Amino acid sequence: MNPYYIKEKKVSNTIIEIKGLTKNFDDQQVLRGIDLNIHENEFLTLLGPSGCGKTTILRIIAGFEEPSQGEVLFSGEDLTKIPSYKREVNTVFQKYSLFPFLNVYDNVAFGLNLKKVDKEIIHEKVTKMLGLVGLQGFEKRDVTLLSGGQQQRVAIARALVNEPKVLLLDEPLGALDAKLRKEMQTELKKIQQEVGITFIFVTHDQEEALSMSDTVVVLNDGVIQQIGTPIDIYNEPENRFVANFIGESNIIEGTMLDDCLVKFDDVEFVCVDKGFKKNEEIEVVLRPEDIKIVDLKDGQLRGKVVSEVFKGVHYEYIVQTDKRDYKVHTTEFYNLGIEVGMRLDPDDIHVMYTMEY
Amino acid sequence: MNKKNGIGAKLYITLCFMFFYLPILVTMFFSFNSSKSLTHFTGFSFRWYEKLIHDNSIMSAVYVSISIAIISTIISTVLGTITAIGLSRSRKLLKEWILNVNNFPIMNPDIVTAIGLMIFFSSLKIEKGYIPMLLSHIAFCTPYVITSVYPKVRRMDHNLANAAMDLGATPFQALTKVVIPMLKPGIFAGMLLAFTMSLDDFVVSYFVTGNGVENISIVVYNMSKRINPTINALSTILIVVVTVILVCVNVIPAIMRKNHKSTGMAYQTKAGTFGRRVVLASGIVLVLFIAGFSFNMSGAGKxxxxxxxxxxxxxxxxxxxxxxxxxxxxxxxxxxxxxxxxxxxxxxxxxxxxxxxxxxxxxxxxxxxxxxxxxxxxxxxxxxxxxxxxxxxxxxxxxxxxxxWGGVGIVYDRNVVDEKDLEEGWDILLNEKYKGNVYMYDSERDSFMIALKSLGYSMNTKSKKEYKEAYEWLIRQRDTMDPVYVGDDVMDNMISGNKAMAVVYSGDGAYVINENENLDFFLPDQGTNEWCxxxxxxxxxxxxxxxxxxxxxxxxxxxxxxxxxxxxxxxxxxxxYEKFRDDYYLGNNACAPKLDNPLNETFRYQETELKQYCASLWTKVKSHQK
Known part of the structure; x- marks a missing residue:
């Protein structure tokens, strides 16, 4: 496998270091050796389908689960020896888990009350935090009567008011409707930048991951598939799983003839990928929006438009060639049944190693 | 149509309420009776309350009942709640198994539990008394707490405890500040159930107690020979106390909630009171426990x-x-x-x-x-x-x-019963003139004694043939006379003049004659049970x-x-004996009965086989009532 590397976005210190982490539930292994560095001020997203182990990682960091093997270091200290209530992390739960017998103010003040902070300071901090999440004037409201979005904000305020070094968010937007989710995405990003701490965000929604994160960690079946910036992940998926999971793609088996020369569907293409063995069997990822439809004579590939779906901003076509169907996104309109050509520029072609399983 | 329904519903509700509350009201009413009667109100007085306060055995029974109820409620509530929380996190198989086992004590007849516990304590050589009673109450109350708390635990979001710990609560704080407030309705329901189950338990307590430790129900049960209005007074006090407590627990939280919601800052104090409440509760347990123990041990050394x-x-x-x-x-x-x-x-x-x-x-x-x-x-x-x-x-x-000592005779209403008929002796009980006007004493041996004496046999006969004849006598009486078989309520009924005559023990006869001057007592010439x-x-x-x-x-x-x-x-x-005969009970024929009749006998021990035969005949007499 490729050595995973993290693109150093800002030079910042590692706050959480995970080494060789595994977790077994009974006879089922949900984490199979996770290595991951999480940095200060980073917005890191654990992305993967349900059951991939992303929530388990979060719960191990929070202290609700113990690792079966491996280390979790927090500022260099072994985190697994510290009980959850002493860790400098706070969690926003999937269904918020607000305390229904307390009002908004007391929910937010819960952590500070436990620390026996002076009441006036509590009042000041809670008020400020409710302002940050846009809930001024909601202090005495019954939390069970708030809308989903409002409960979400209370949950965030309740966690952040304790000034944790790391905030863990377990699919916090899952219960919201599409429009509210978009709003909260922007807001979360804004809050993260304002408080300036590390957010570890768990989601199965790739769009959410791409639009908010500094770093995305793609997980599948308890194994990290790829770590990178949203752009890296999208443009240079390292394997078929990532390519498939992040956005839509055409994945085609091919042969690497030489550096920057790849052959698939019996056509040779110039590309930008180097360092493969000669004639190595590889897979090629073509994003639907990178394929350009041109006149028949200019096309490197030729096919017939067999399906057309309007998607709002663009159309999605299926172009049928001798070898396979290509998915193409474009804003131009083409009639069904016409023959078209397709072109690929060198940097539209992304070559990856064949998946090992 | 609608209106009609309304009336029907109201009538139904009224009947229900009457059925539930009328007996209680009657009980309370008669606690203020100036005489001993439970059916005849003779005047208002606090006599029975005074008597209650001065009756050591009742007061100590009250103490035993209440202290055991409080301690067992607190302990079983804690145990039950912890178990319910633990169960919700156990494996499915274990959980189902334990929940089923938990239902056993609830469904088991009390008597089975009682005998089981009795044997358990005897085999461990634990001396019966306060401690075994307390342990038994904890044992049978805990399942009720589990049953009422468990559903609440199951419905609770499990991340709530995690959320509390995430915010810095230790596991214990998470329990007291989040889990318990969440489960409060269930815990409270369980507590009330446990308290009532413990307070009015008779069967289990009866079997595991000893050394003079008795709770209210045991004292009342043993009093059944002569229930007096002291019990009404006690019941009245208990009812009032329970009502006050119920009103408090229903009203106070509502007021507290109101205050709490309106301040928004009340949380800190609330958390504080919880801790104080825990301390208070454990304090109560300790004090009662020590008191109970010393109560059990008082007089040690003597x-x-x-x-x-x-x-x-x-x-x-x-x-x-x-x-x-x-x-x-x-x-x-x-x-x-x-x-x-x-x-x-x-x-x-x-x-x-x-x-x-x-x-x-x-x-x-x-x-x-x-x-x-x-x-x-x-x-x-x-x-x-x-x-x-x-x-x-x-x-x-x-x-x-x-x-x-005394004899068994017939107490009769002089205004109804003809003096001449008394010469018939026990056969007056077959005189159809008084059909439907007779109380028989619900006692196997005394009833057969009457029949045997009437037939001229010995009441200690060993002949099954004679018993068979006596049985037929009793059947005949039952079918022709419609007698009512009663226990000690016969006294109140006779004082109230409900029927013309009743079979009574002489001492009871003396008492009813004293209360109702129309009554008199006679001993049939055929002889009677002269008991001692x-x-x-x-x-x-x-x-x-x-x-x-x-x-x-x-x-x-x-x-x-x-x-x-x-x-x-x-x-x-x-x-x-002479003093009462010549003074207090002067002229009362039931006092100092003339037991000089050579036909009188005293009961002898009955061999098992005959006793069983006799018992089966008596069951037939009573069960074939028309």
């Missing part, structure tokens, strides 16, 4: 005498006097019948002095359960009516000292001197006078 007597068969102030006089401690327990006393002895319970009846004494002597009286200590022997010393149950006069209850000492008794001193004490003239005044039967002490 010589102890265990007396087992029928309910309401002694003036208990005499026990205090005896304790003072001989610097000892009397543990006094009561039974409701000779048979239940015998069962208790069989279960291995040990007593020093018993007060059984004639035929039971014969059996105890036969089974070598008694030890001889030390006559050198019975200096008051000559106070006893001479002829009571000659009897068949203790022919050698070694084991018994007479206590109370005696004090005996068991072979288990170690404090023989003290036991003999106790018996001697009860024979003292002034002591027996106080005792007769309370009990109302004819004393075995001659001076007392």
């Amino acid at each position: 010589k102890v005498l265990k007396v087992y007597n029928a309910g309401e068969y002694i003036d208990k102030t005499l026990l205090d006097d005896f304790e003072k006089k001989y610097n000892c401690k009397v543990i006094y327990e009561t039974f409701d019948s000779n048979e239940s006393m015998y069962t208790k002895l069989q279960s291995g319970e040990k007593y020093d002095v018993l007060v059984p009846s004639d035929y039971m004494i014969e059996r105890l002597i036969k089974e070598k359960y008694l030890q001889p009286i030390d006559w050198s200590l019975i200096t008051n022997r000559d106070n006893v009516i001479e002829h009571l010393w000659t009897n068949e149950y203790d022919p050698k006069g070694k084991y018994t000292v007479p206590y109370f 209850d005696c004090m005996v000492i068991t072979k288990d008794c170690k404090e023989t001197t003290l036991a003999n001193q106790f018996i001697n004490f009860m024979l003292e003239e002034d002591v027996s006078e106080i005792n007769e005044e309370y009990v109302g039967y004819d004393s075995a002490v001659k001076s007392t």
Whole structure:
């Protein structure tokens, strides 16, 4: 496998270091050796389908689960020896888990009350935090009567008011409707930048991951598939799983003839990928929006438009060639049944190693 | 249509409420009665409340009931809640298994649980009394708490505890500040259930207690011979207290919630009060526990005498006097019948002095359960009516000292019953002139005694043929006369003049005649049951001197006078007997009945086979009621 590397976005210190982490539930292994560095001020997203182990990682960091093997270091200290209530992390739960017998103010003040902070300071901090999440004037409201979005904000305020070094968010937007989710995405990003701490965000929604994160960690079946910036992940998926999971793609088996020369569907293409063995069997990822439809004579590939779906901003076509169907996104309109050509520029072609399983 | 429904519903609700609350109201009403009757209101007074406060045995029973209810409620609530929380996180199989097991004690008949616990404590050689009773109550209350808390735990979001710990709560704080407030309704319901189950438990307590520790229900049960309005007074107080508590628990949280929601800052103080409440609760448990223990142990170091007597068969102030006089401690327990006393002895319970009846004494002597009286200590022997010393149950006069005695006769309403008909003797009970106007005493041996005497047989006959004839006599009476078979409620019914005649014990007859001057009493010429209850000492008794001193004490003239005044039967002490005959009960034929009829007999011990035969016939008499 490729050595995973993290693109150093800002030079910042590692706050959480995970080494060789595994977790077994009974006879089922949900984490199979996770290595991951999480940095200060980073917005890191654990992305993967349900059951991939992303929530388990979060719960191990929070202290609700113990690792079966491996280390979790927090500022260099072994985190697994510290009980959850002493860790400098706070969690926003999937269904918020607000305390229904307390009002908004007391929910937010819960952590500070436990620390026996002076009441006036509590009042000041809670008020400020409710302002940050846009809930001024909601202090005495019954939390069970708030809308989903409002409960979400209370949950965030309740966690952040304790000034944790790391905030863990377990699919916090899952219960919201599409429009509210978009709003909260922007807001979360804004809050993260304002408080300036590390957010570890768990989601199965790739769009959410791409639009908010500094770093995305793609997980599948308890194994990290790829770590990178949203752009890296999208443009240079390292394997078929990532390519498939992040956005839509055409994945085609091919042969690497030489550096920057790849052959698939019996056509040779110039590309930008180097360092493969000669004639190595590889897979090629073509994003639907990178394929350009041109006149028949200019096309490197030729096919017939067999399906057309309007998607709002663009159309999605299926172009049928001798070898396979290509998915193409474009804003131009083409009639069904016409023959078209397709072109690929060198940097539209992304070559990856064949998946090992 | 709608309107009609409304009336129907209202009527239904009214009937329900009447059914539920009328008995309670009647009970409360009669607690203020100036006389002893439970059915006849003669005037307003606080007499029974005064009596209640001065009745040590009732007050200590109240203490036992309430302290056990409080401690067992607190402990079982804690246990049950922890179990419910733990269960919700266990594996499915274990969870289902435990929940099913948990239902056993709830569904089991109380009596099975009771006997199980009794055997359990005896086999561990744990002395019966306060502690076993408390442990048993905790044992049978806990399942109710689990059953009412568990559904709440299951419905709770499990991340709530995690959320609390995430915010810095230790596991214990998460429990007290989040989990328990979440489960509060369930815990509270469980607590109330446990408290009521414990407070009104009779069966289990009855089997596991001993050493004179009795709760309210045991005291009342043993009183059944003569329930007096003290119990009404006690019930009234309990009802008032429970009502006040219920109102408080329903109203106070509502007020608190209101305040809480309106301040928004109340949380801190609330969290504080929880801690204080826990401390308070544990304080209560500790204090009650120690008090209960010392209650159990009070008089430690002194010589102890265990007396087992029928309910309401002694003036208990005499026990205090005896304790003072001989610097000892009397543990006094009561039974409701000779048979239940015998069962208790069989279960291995040990007593020093018993007060059984004639035929039971014969059996105890036969089974070598008694030890001889030390006559050198019975200096008051000559106070006893001479002829009571000659009897068949203790022919050698070694084991018994007479206590109370009397006969069985008929109490009748002079305005209804014709004097001439009295000559028929027991056959008056077959005189159809009085059809539907007769109370029979619901007692197997006394009923057969009547039939056998009427037929001219001995009441101790061993002939099944004669029993069969007696059975037919009783069937005939039942079918032609429509008698009502009653227990001790016969007294109240006769005082109220509900029927023309009733079969009664002479002591009870004397009492009802005293309350209703239209009544009189007669002993049929065919002979009757001449009974005698005696004090005996068991072979288990170690404090023989003290036991003999106790018996001697009860024979003292002034002591027996106080005792007769309370009990109302004819004393075995001659001076007392004569005094009541010539003074208080002057002209009352039920007092000092003339038991000079040679046909009178005393019950003898019945062999098992005959007893079973007799019992089966009696069941038929009662079950084939038209």
